[in-house]
Amino acid sequence: MNAFEEELPTPRPAWIAGRAERSDQTLPVHHPFDGDEIASVCVPTADQVERAVAAAAEVARELRTTPAHVRAAALDHVSRALAERAEEVAETITAENGKPLRWATIEVNRAVSTFRFAAEEARRFTGEVQRLDTDPGGVGRLAVTRRVPRGPVLGIAPFNFPLNLVAHKVAPAIAVGAPIIVKPAPRTPLSALLLGELLAETDLPEGAFSVLVVGNEDTRALVKDPRLPVVSFTGSGPVGWSLMDAAPRKQVVLELGGNGAAVVCADWPDLDFAASRIATFGNYQAGQSCIAVQRVIVERPVAEAFLPKLLDAVGALKTGDPHDPSVEVGPLVDEAAAERVSKWVDEAVGAGARLLVGGKRDGATVEPTVLSEVPHDAKVWAEEVFGPVLAVSVVDSVDEAFAQVNDSQYGLQTGVFTRDVRVAFRARAELDVGGVIVGDVPSFRADQMPYGGVKASGVGREGLRSAMADLTEERVMVLTGLEL
Structure with a gap:
C-alpha cells in the first residue's frame, strides 16, 4: 500500500506567479503499471496562463537584480526540502512515471544535488575583468563583462525524469535571476507541481516561477509569445525542431535524445x-x-x-x-x-x-x-x-x-x-x-557537467554552469581614464 492507492485527493492546483490556484478543468494522472488513476491536476485557464506570463515579464528586472544570496538561499531551500521529503518524492515519481522505486530514489538524490550545485553557481556567477591597454587605443581603459539573463524562460520538460529534468530547467534559471514558466509533461505533472510548492516557501519575488499543466496548443502559443525570449525543451526530435521553427528569433535550447x-x-x-x-x-x-x-x-x-x-x-x-x-x-x-x-x-x-x-x-x-x-x-x-x-x-x-x-x-x-x-x-x-x-x-x-548532443540530438547544453550560459548573454561595461 502506498499513498497513491488511498482515496484520491482534491485536484492539485497550478502555480500561477508563485501562488497556488485552482481551475474547473482537471486532468487525471494514471499509474503506468496498472492504469489506475492516482491523482488529478488543475489545467490553467487562458486567464491564468496570461497572468503567469505577464507576471514573469513584469518581475524580470527585479529578479535579475535580486542579490545572489537570495537566489542561492531559495535554491538551497529546495535542495534541503527535497532531501527531507525524499521518500515521499520518490513515491510520487514512481506513481506517475512507473520507474522502479530504486531509480526514483536516485532521481530524487540527483535533484537534491542539482539544486545544490545551482546555489553554488549562483554565488560565483560574477563575470570577468579585462584590461584593454594591451593596445595603445585602450590605455586607461578596463572592461567589466558580466552575463545577464536574456529574459523569462519557458521550460518544457518530458515524462521520463519528471523531477530532475524539471530541476535542470528551474535551477539554472533561478541561479541567473531569470523568471521561469515550467510546462511539465501532462502524463507526469506531479513532481513539477511539488517543486512549485517548495519554491513558494522561498523569498523569491512574485512572478519568479509558474507551473502550468497545459496542452499542445497552449504550449505553442507560449513558445511564440515574445515575452518569453528563451525556450528550453527536452523531448522528442520532431517536436523540438518544430518549436525552434516556431520561434526563429528566440534563444532555443533543445535536448532531443539519441541512440x-x-x-x-x-x-x-x-x-x-x-x-x-x-x-x-x-x-x-x-x-x-x-x-x-x-x-x-x-x-x-x-x-x-x-x-x-x-x-x-x-x-x-x-x-x-x-x-x-x-x-x-x-x-x-x-x-x-x-x-x-x-x-x-x-x-x-x-x-x-x-x-x-x-x-x-x-x-x-x-x-x-x-x-x-x-x-x-x-x-x-x-x-x-x-x-x-x-x-x-x-x-x-x-x-x-x-x-x-x-x-x-x-x-x-x-x-x-x-x-x-x-x-x-x-x-x-x-x-x-x-x-x-x-x-x-x-x-x-x-548533473554539474556539460550535457547535450550534436546532430539530431539537439543544440545547447545542460549542466548548471553550461545552462546558465545558454540562458544569459554577455554585457560589457568599459571604464575610462583609469590608472591600471
Missing part, C-alpha cells in the same frame, strides 16, 4: 563489468532515457566471451510492479509506448535480426530484450527505441566500431570500454557526439 552506443574494445579486461553495466543501463527507466544503451558494438576477439555474459546479465533483471524494491525494470510510460517498442522488435526480427533474449510484452511492460545481426536500417538500430532493447553488432576493429557509432543521425553520448589512452583520445576526437564516457556506458551523467 546511445557502447563500444567494447578488445583490450578491455573486465567483461563481467561491461556486461553488467550495459545490461543495467540499457534497461534502467525501462530504456526511457536519452542516454540509455541501445547499440552494443563489440570487437570480435572478445565477442564470444562477452555475449553470454551480457545475456545472463539481461536475463537476471527483474520486471514487475515498480513499487517492489526488488524490481529493476518497470513499465513504459503507457501501453501505446510498449506496443510501439514490441512492433519495432518484431520488424527487426522479420528483417533478419536474431532475438537472443526477451521480446515479450505484458501490458505496458516489455521484457528486457537483446537482438543480434540487426540490419542497420531497422528502427531498433537507426532510431531512438526508448525502450528496454539492446542491439548487438560485432566488428573487426576500432575503426569499424567508431564508424558505426557515427553512422547515426544522433550524437548525444557514447561509452567506450577501453584501457588504451590512445583509443580514448581517438574517441574524443573522432566520435560525433556531445560526450564520450571512457570505461563505462554512455548513460553516465553528473
